[in-house]
Amino acid sequence: MTQITQQSVQTILENLHSAVLVINQQLCIEYMNPSAEMMFQISRARAKLRPLHELIIDESEFFSRINSALITQHPFSAYEEDLAVRTGQSLPVDYMASPIEYDKRGHFLLLEFVGRGRHxxxxxxxxxxxxxxxxxxxxxxxxxxxxxxxxxxxxxxxxxxxxxxxxxxxxxxxxxxxxxxxxxxxxxxxxGPRDIPNKSDLNIHQILEHVRSLVQVEASTIKFSADYDPSLPDIYGDESMIIQAILNITRNAIKEVSNDGEITFRTRPLRNYTIGDNSYPLIAKIDIIDDGPGIPDDLKESLFLPMVTGHAEGTGLGLSIAQTLINQHNGLIEFTSTPGHTVFTLLLPLHTSTE
Ligand SMILES: Nc1ncnc2c1ncn2[C@@H]1O[C@H](COP(=O)(O)OP(=O)(O)OP(=O)(O)O)[C@@H](O)[C@H]1O
Ligand SMILES: [Mg+2]
Structure with a gap:
């Protein structure tokens, strides 16, 4: 086996899917990897040397276990726990704690978290x-x-x-x-779409604005909002296919919301994300959110199948076509829906492993 350099160890840590934290004797954060930034929704610059209590607000056994691991220097694991975190959510996780010593600076605790929800x-x-x-x-x-x-x-x-x-x-x-x-x-x-995608670098925000200008004409009373992350790099894809997919989803939302309803386009980057059998370092997450009545329960299981429609005049092809178009870009469309809040999410890999 070749010698692993300090640099490669760093790269390995940074690309791990599990969230890794190192805390010191005072229970303050010394290190977190990008997966931990994602899981706890905080940048490491902000979290550096902050007390772990600010990330995990759990009052249960979590902190007593952590304390005793630091004192006794014994590792421990916990499975199927729900941790209350700073964002107000309850995170379903498995986690492991291992006492470590480095830099001759004494004892630290290495914490690894794996989200169960993710599985x-x-x-x-x-x-x-x-x-x-x-x-x-x-x-x-x-x-x-x-x-x-x-x-x-x-x-x-x-x-x-x-x-x-x-x-x-x-x-x-x-x-x-x-x-x-x-x-x-x-x-x-x-x-469905017969053409092979004709791909080029595309600015997703320009595409969303284009769709917005198209549909705003059809539905002038509906409010369109944008919540874009400008740091999102270009995607590599077929412009007309991506426009078509976003249009199909947006037109569905228009049909559902009331005249003074609201539709929001939101973009975010996601790191180290797996779609199907492939892992990608960076994914563009595009949410199309509406405040309509939500997807009927009896359609939820089969929504992306062709011919599934909730409207007498619908052909039930829009979502199936949109899914095909996005799958052709190694991506995926999924949704969550409750009355008043429906989110269709397009996940598009930014640097695909196959290209
Ligand atoms: N944002 C949404 N809110 C509530 N229901 C939705 C939403 N989007 C889709 N649906 C439901 O999913 C069904 C399927 O949508 P899909 O676009 O596949 O077909 P369609 O709109 O009925 O017909 P078309 O082929 O013309 O698009 C819709 O008929 C509607 O009942
Ligand atoms: Mg439709």
Missing amino acids: RKLAQEKHLLNQSEASRNLLRGLAHEIKNPLGGIRGAAQLLERKFSNDQDREFTHVIIREADRLKKLVDRML
Whole structure:
């Protein structure tokens, strides 16, 4: 095995998925890695040498265990705990504490946290990806089967039309042609995006503003708000595909909110995030939030499947297409919804491991 340098140890720590904290005898934070910054939603510059009490406000056994580990120098692990943290949330975690000594500065405690919620979420996300791929294949097959005879029906109706001399007979062939065209449009939508993505560097905020200007015209009374993180780097993707996906989600939200409703676009970076089987150092998280009544419970399980709709006039293809478009960028769309607060989240890798 080659010698690992100090620098590479640092890189390994910085890229770990578990949140790592080192605290001193006074229970103040000496070090935290980026996953810990994410988990506790605080930058390490702010957390440096602050008391651990400011991050974890748990009054249960947590602090007595930590104290005794520092005194006795015995490691310990705790599983399936819920820790109350400064953001007001309760974090479901497993954690391990190991006494360490370094820099000849005495004893410290190394704390590793693994979010349990994350495991459950990973399984859900994988299920979502499998589900959308299976349904896409089924629908493509079906659409092809419909499309082939449809061309023949339309052609035959055109030939017939030439044979008919009176307008009344022609009206029947017109109906056939018109309905065949309508069906073809639907089938083309069912077949979904055919093009291979034509990727370039894109500023996601410009794209969101473009979508906002398009839909604001359609829904002038709805309030659109933006909460952008300007530090988000460019994404690498197909502009028209990303616009289409965001448009489909935004148009759904417009349909649901009241005339004076509000739709918010929010962007944030996420570090060390896993989608399906791939891990990415940096992900763009794009939230489309609306204050409408929320997604009906009976649709939640199957929302991304084609033909699932809550509206009589809906085709139920918008979300399935949006999911396909984002999957083609190695990304994922997910959602959470309660009455008055629905969030559709697009997760797009910024530096994909395959490109
Ligand atoms: N923001 C939202 N709030 C509440 N319900 C939603 C929201 N977005 C989607 N839905 C529900 O999900 C269903 C499926 O949406 P989807 O876009 O796939 O199909 P659709 O809008 O019905 O038809 P179309 O193919 O024209 O888009 C919608 O009919 C609606 O019931
Ligand atoms: Mg729709």
